[in-house]
Amino acid sequence: MPAQDAGPETGPEAGPEAREFRISELAQEAGVPVRTLRYYQERKLLPPPRREGRIGLYSEEHLARLRVIGNLLERGHTLEGIRELLSAWEQGHDVAAVLGLEKAVTTPWSTEVPVTMSLSELAALFPGEVDPERVEQAISLGHISIDGDQVTHWSRRQLDATVTLVRAGVPLSEVLETSRRLQRSVDDLADMFVEMIMKHVVGPINTTTLGDHELADLTATLAQLRPGAEVAVDAGFARAMDRRVRQEIDRVFGRLAATTPTDDPDPT
Structure with missing residues (x-):
């Protein structure tokens, strides 16, 4: 019996490039509340999702961006500063190169132990x-x-x-x-x-x-x-x-x- 077309691979079994998430799934993967994701979208830190009717579908790129945001927040960056770094990423720079420069500049000089x-x-x-x-x-x-x-x-x-x-x-x-x-x-x-x-x-x-x-x-x-x-x-x-x-x-x-x-x- 011929296999039926299952449509585009968007579930967890798909390859990493093809994975898509609803907002609750993205929040769970990124370890942040849904309200935080919505706030990032309002601040233009997170691009809008792809739409299928009324359902928004987020990609692995959204997840990667969220992880970068979390990393930079932990290192003391403001959301405005993060937006500028992400803008450099969007303009074609390798994010690893951008973050490498950021780390070289902002790595704490002090090694004091509190x-x-x-x-x-x-x-x-x-x-x-x-x-x-x-x-x-x-x-x-x-x-x-x-x-x-x-x-x-x-x-x-x-x-x-x-x-x-x-x-x-x-x-x-x-x-x-x-x-x-x-x-x-x-x-x-x-x-x-x-x-x-x-x-x-x-x-x-x-x-x-x-x-x-x-x-x-x-x-x-x-x-x-x-x-x-x-x-x-x-x-x-x-x-x-x-x-x-x-x-x-x-x-x-x-x-x-x-x-x-x-x-x-x-x-x-």
Whole structure:
């Protein structure tokens, strides 16, 4: 008996290129609520489905796009930024090349490990120094966040350094004020470096004719520049510290020499 024509393969048994989903099926595959899919469509992040009467059918391309959106959201992108990246994809760029550039630019520079403790444990590290004013100061600087009685410091290394300074006799308020001034300085350093790269590396590129090969070259270049920036700052700070510490040591030794009694007998 001849086999009957089953029509286009749109069910789960079809090849990946032929699979299509109703909106509830797409939501299940992507792991997002249906209302989120509708919101993405309203924001032009997700193209409309193919229509069969009143039924909307979504393709594997819709699913791939949803996974890219989820990935970028997890990495801290806004929906507007994601829409721009997806626009580059639609204009013919390989999405892997686009995401490679995005990763080279946005991969966190900081490798600090946060540490969480109770508010009482934090206070015990700085006896008599943790009060509402100091807590608000630390929050405003981004050093800590508070959830109920739990305090999370963004960097275990920085917390340890602060403890060491306070135990050596530096008031916590002075450490926090120095941190505020330091943040302004490093913000200026970051601005200078980014402006230099944008002006001399990214700026001359004609983005309207940028192909995937050029995109990959730009990605490699930006990745190579990252350690150079870190070395420039680390080496410059180390050199400045050597100079300033030597100046202060010379002053201390000068005072010691001026106040140390001599061993010569009194000539009188």
